[in-house]
Amino acid sequence: MTRISIDPITRLEGHGKIEIFLNDQGSVENCYFQVPELRGFEVFCLGRPAEEMPRLTSRICGVCPEAHMMAAAKALDALYHVTPPPAGIKLRELLYSAFFVTDHTTHFYALGGPDFVVGPHAPAAERNILGVIAKVGLEIGGQVIAARKRNHRVIEMIGGRTIHPIAAIPGGMSHPITEAQRQEIIAVARENVAFAQFTIQLFHDVVLANSDYVGLITSPGYTQRTYYMGLVDENNKVNFYDGLVRVVDPDGVEFVRYAPDHYLEHIAEHVEPWTYLKFPYLKKVGWKGFVDGKDSGVYCATPLSRLNAADGMATPLAQAEYEQMYSVLGGKPVHHTLATHWARIIELQYAAERMLELAEDPEVANPVVRVIPTQKPTEGVGIVEAPRGTLTHHYFTDENGILVEANLIVGTTNNNAPISISIRRAAEALIHNGEVSDGILNQIEMAFRAYDPCLSCATHSLPGQMPLELIVRDASGQVTHHSSQYVAPELLAEL
């Protein structure tokens, strides 16, 4: 049997590894996706005051601390039996929208975008943010940096700090914003709306206008039919901060809609001996292995999943593009993994518009942003949509508010099984007769990259742009092919 191994040099947000085994005919026999999970977070939390959790859990991750802070704060609201005042809730969602704008912008231009904007077959040294800039122009690169900067400023204003904000606390927020700050945020949000429109136009011009790319997106190697999950508001529209968890089946029919504190009735976790990371699945469908379809409990929780699980977007520009995507890709639900990139910029548009709506509401500058908890703490669940998937925090305390149990299901963990299926399917479609090229390896990695995986919710990163290492072994276990996505700085083309 031939063995192909895609293994990062250090850690991919916790060191992921992809191994592909080929049979004697040189076709894919099996495929494994592994990550060594970081150890002991639950134990680390035990015995600590519950109110430390928003700050503590935000430290798990250097990429989406805002998501952990929000899930933790919402879990604490439930734990302390308190509902934040309207301004407290709106301020949280305002901060969260600014965070989504930043995160989705960065992913599109720096990580996911290079595959399309620069091209899936482009040399690895060009598939990065510099390559994108070379293709679309320096001025746009400047806009990406400016977008990050102005939204970081908003996060700092509301959250108290730019990175690892601290302002969300049980019962609301630690401080209000001023009317002047609200006006400043309105201006930022307007720029964001325009920038998102521009980004969508760019996607149309560069990706959708290219029939090869559309063919790639809709090809069988990047297609799988699973259940889809996402938070929805009372009108079944996508919501990042709050709502009910809705799951639709592979035909797009609502399977279940549940309140966060019922998650354990619907989600169970499968364990495999070859990986530390668990595989969440729909309890009522059951674990049937790494297969898609209606009989398999595998579900997906990504930007595309959120759009599939909802009936639409709550803001007009995002809704228009939502309709456009489903029209072009043949109706709901869309099962093409690479369409996640399109879904992500539709969410970018929504986040920008929602941010503007919230900022234009004078209520967000109301000085009453917190209700002081007065009841004894017990147990609480908080769910938000993190950029990479549904994020669940669940805490139990004693009557003094000291943590006695904690359970977290982080964004990417939801997608552990779908990622495994995606990688296998792409590999099966691309590898024939044992022939493996850099282009093929990159296209396999594209299936993985569409999820923007953040595996152990750690802060760890890598020397390169997701430097996956890939090893091909023949039937006797000998290495016949070895490549690495790691790009040494000196190899970067002067762009």
Add this chain to the structure above:
Amino acid sequence: MSNGADTPLLVVGLGNPILSDDGIGWRVAQQVRTIMPANGSVAVIEACVGGLSLAELLVGCRRAIIVDAILTEGGVPGTVYRLRLDDLPGTLNLASAHDTNLSTALRALRRFGADVPPDEAIWVVAVEAQDVWTFAETCTPEVERAIPAAVEAVRALLKQPAAAPRE
């Protein structure tokens, strides 16, 4: 972005402060803060970021010293390395899987006209780690013992003239 970097020299302690040896950068930075000159020429910050976010922290400074954990093949925990940006096989936190590595990010920022220091004005003090997978607020004993040596390495670099010639 506020980063305390509008001073000529910036020391960044990098890593996750609650993940055992990954927090070594923070521990060293906290010690460095106690020995830095009182003339305001040096700023010390702790951060848990990589890639673009890290590059953005360097905007406005003339020189930077980044302290981070590193894992090398067969490395002895607690070993202190002094590296240039282009020496790096990659320390644990210098890059971000979600955008790009520091070198590329700095290059991108320069292209946009941002005021970041040249690569040769950026030093990395890396400490060989042992455990970067277990949540804990303390480093392992071997790595803990390396803190004075790492602080000394930073102190020596602080004394160097800007953009010292490559050794």
